[in-house]
Amino acid sequence: MQVIEAHGARIPAIGLGTWELRGRVCSRIVEQALRLGYRHIDTAQMYDNERDVGEGLRMSGVPRNEVFITTKVWPTHFAPPDLERSVKESVGRLRLNAVDLLLLHWPSTRVPLAETLGALAKVKREGLARHIGVSNFDVALMQEAVALCPLPLVCNQIHYHPYLDQTALRQACAAAGAAVVAYSPIAKGNVRGDAVLSEIGARHNKTAAQVTLRWLVQQGVAAIPRTSRVERLSENFSIFDFELSPVEMSDIFAIGAGHR
Numbered sequence: 702m703q704v705i706e707a708h709g710a711r712i713p714a715i716g717l718g719t720w721e722l723r724g725r726v727c728s729r730i731v732e733q734a735l736r737l738g739y740r741h742i743d744t745a746q747m748y749d750n751e752r753d754v755g756e757g758l759r760m761s762g763v764p765r766n767e768v769f770i771t772t773k774v775w776p777t778h779f780a781p782p783d784l785e786r787s788v789k790e791s792v793g794r795l796r797l798n799a800v801d802l803l804l805l806h807w808p809s810t811r812v813p814l815a816e817t818l819g820a821l822a823k824v825k826r827e828g829l830a831r832h833i834g835v836s837n838f839d840v841a842l843m844q845e846a847v848a849l850c851p852l853p854l855v856c857n858q859i860h861y862h863p864y865l866d867q868t869a870l871r872q873a874c875a876a877a878g879a880a881v882v883a884y885s886p887i888a889k890g891n892v893r894g895d896a897v898l899s900e901i902g903a904r905h906n907k908t909a910a911q912v913t914l915r916w917l918v919q920q921g922v923a924a925i926p927r928t929s930r931v932e933r934l935s936e937n938f939s940i941f942d943f944e945l946s947p948v949e950m951s952d953i954f955a956i957g958a959g960h961r
């Protein structure tokens with residue numbers, strides 16, 4: 702599995718998204734993903750499935766230290782005492798000692814950013830998270846967060862797929878040494894049937910979703926596609942056995958050029 706490295710974090714390039722997956726369906730798909738070779742699972746306090754993700758991890762039998770688990774703090778918990786309490790609860794629901802990556806889920810003006818980042822760094826120092834980062838931060842906020850945070854931010858998890866131009870944000874992350882993790886990477890399934898992506902896929906015997914995920918990973922971006930279907934788990938993971946040419950990469954960049 703290819704990994705994206707940032708400030709000492711080694712983030713597996715393909716992870717499983719789990720938004721809207723709950724209960725047994727969630728545990729089963731996490732278990733199946735890990736058995737198929739996935740080593741990165743994305744959850745959040747807001748998804749109400751941390752318990753199910755932890756259950757799937759244990760059901761898989763894959764050793765804990767081989768899997769990269771991300772969770773996210775919801776903005777209602779951004780005051781330092783709330784953040785610390787809520788992260789302890791998240792780790793408890795997952796039945797882990799620590800998560801691999803802890804993110805601020807969305808920016809918020811309810812609590813000064815410096816205070817929230819201080820609390821995020823504190824829970825990392827206390828060992829509840831191996832790495833910390835942010836999500837949905839724009840260029841200005843990303844730069845502000847990097848300047849204010851006492852410890853390195855290893856990633857910004859952002860909305861990114863071929864219909865969105867994230868060039869400026871990718872450059873801001875690169876300048877900060879932070880990885881980009883793409884959420885909704887297959888545009889919630891909408892890349893299927895896309896003429897450009899399908900034509901490129903036909904050349905490589907791959908689907909439009911696989912071409913999209915390959916395009917992200919080839920930029921050095923990690924991607925966390927979600928599926929509830931086992932056959933799509935394999936499809937979304939089978940992207941390490943082909944390469945897009947420079948022309949194909951730029952043809953895909955052209956689809957979303959200028960769309961923010």
Ligand SMILES: NC(=O)c1ccc[n+]([C@@H]2O[C@H](COP(=O)([O-])OP(=O)(O)OC[C@H]3O[C@@H](n4cnc5c(N)ncnc54)[C@H](OP(=O)(O)O)[C@@H]3O)[C@@H](O)[C@H]2O)c1
Nearest residue numbers: 718719720836884885886887888889890910926927928929
């Ligand atoms: N940080 C944030 O604010 C934020 C926001 C949104 C999402 N996320 C994270 O990112 C993850 C992924 O984003 P997402 O769930 O919004 O969207 P996505 O991964 O782009 O798309 C998921 C949808 O695509 C379908 N799908 C999966 N594989 C497919 C394939 N190979 N071909 C065609 N359709 C396919 C799935 O349906 P089936 O289940 O039927 O396969 C599902 O409806 C989330 O689950 C969550 O973990 C984070």
